Amino acid sequence: MKVDILAIGAHPDDVELGCGGTLAKLISEGKKVAIVDLTQGELGTRGTNYTRAEEAANASKTLGISARENLKMKDGFLLNNEEHQMQIVKMIRKYQPEIVLANAIDDRHPDHAKAAKLVSDSCFLAGLLKIETVSEGENQKPWRPKHVFHYIQWKNIEPDFVVDISAFMEKKIEVCLCYKTQFYDPDSKEPMTPIATKDFLESLTYRAQDLGRLSGVEFAEGFTTEKLIALKNFEGIIL
Template identity: 55%
Template sequence: MKLDILVFGAHPDDAELGAGATIAKEIALGKRVGVIDLTRGELGTRGTAEIRDREARKAATILGLAVRENMEFQDGFFRNDTEHQLALIRQIRRFRPEVVLCNAVEDRHIDHARGSSLVSDSCFLSGLVKIDTCLDGDDQWQEPWRPKQVYHYIQWKNLVPDFAIDVSGYMEKKLEAIRAYDSQFYDPGSKEPETPISSRNFLDSVTYRARDLGRLIGVAYAEGFTVERTVAVRSLDALI
């Protein structure tokens, strides 16, 4: 299955929090979008890996994803090494996305920056002809594939984006997908321990950050991304 956009997240809910409205908008525009979670979030303070699995499936349905899979890397301990790179190369060559979205280049959680570099390096390596891969259970050699663009969404830290996407009209879909992870976020009736993302303030910040970024570009809501190479536009009037 070829995808237009492939989104990676170190944990289930990273993609929704960082780029949920952009994902919803691109799907509404007819793009085929998939998500690959690197881990099951099994070290999370609240909930369990099994609960996160169910929540991720629910969020995928809400967003209308073409596919959602989990690499089942070890939460907190996966590495940007040959083994993990080859595993991701197989998926990049399998889905052949034009654009890849992935974790923030710098963030509070150590898995976010590590996941960011792992995905970025794997996207580059995936285009090298002399790296041989095939999918598990399949002896057919995979053709090299390198996405045209790798963009990094913004997470806990307020990094300055290199560009912002107008997501007005898609915030409710993003919030609905985030609320699918009810074990993780604000729930006044929960008996689980408090975490940095379980507060009302954090959940509210998803909206006010998008509103503030929207203010800066003259729209209602926006999501920001950082880039790995200079952004190119076809003409001056291609910008908002």
């Protein structure tokens, strides 16, 4: 099934936190979106891999994506090796995205930067004719996305561009809160973590608001790009 956008995250909830508003906007415009989670988030302090899977399913339904898969790599120990690269190559060739959205290039959690490089390398390899892959009994055709963009996570990385998500900020928060075990809940008896605080939940809004302030919109999500972007014209720029 070909999609327009393939969003990849090291853990379930990475994609929603990093670019959930952008995906909601793209889906509203008729774009097809799929998500691939590399791990089950099994090392997370709160919840289990089973609750995380349920939460990911609820988030997917709320967001309205076309497909979601989990590659069940080892949480906390991601490796940029041939085995993991080939798993992602198969996903890229299966979904044939024009754009891939991947983890932040540098971040607090070591899996995020590892995943960023792993996905970037795999996108290149997926376009090589002499790398052969088989999925569901059929030989896959080479496919290389036109762009790989990296969303911003814990660290305040300066974006290369932002996407206006002013009409989709509420949807982003709704989708993120599908991960009930992970984020702020005053009634939870689970151990406290940096992302389970009230401040972190509020930061989703004020960080998007700050990027909006800098770019002249109400709310925005930022991305870094691996190569220079060429515009067809100036019509897509908010003046």
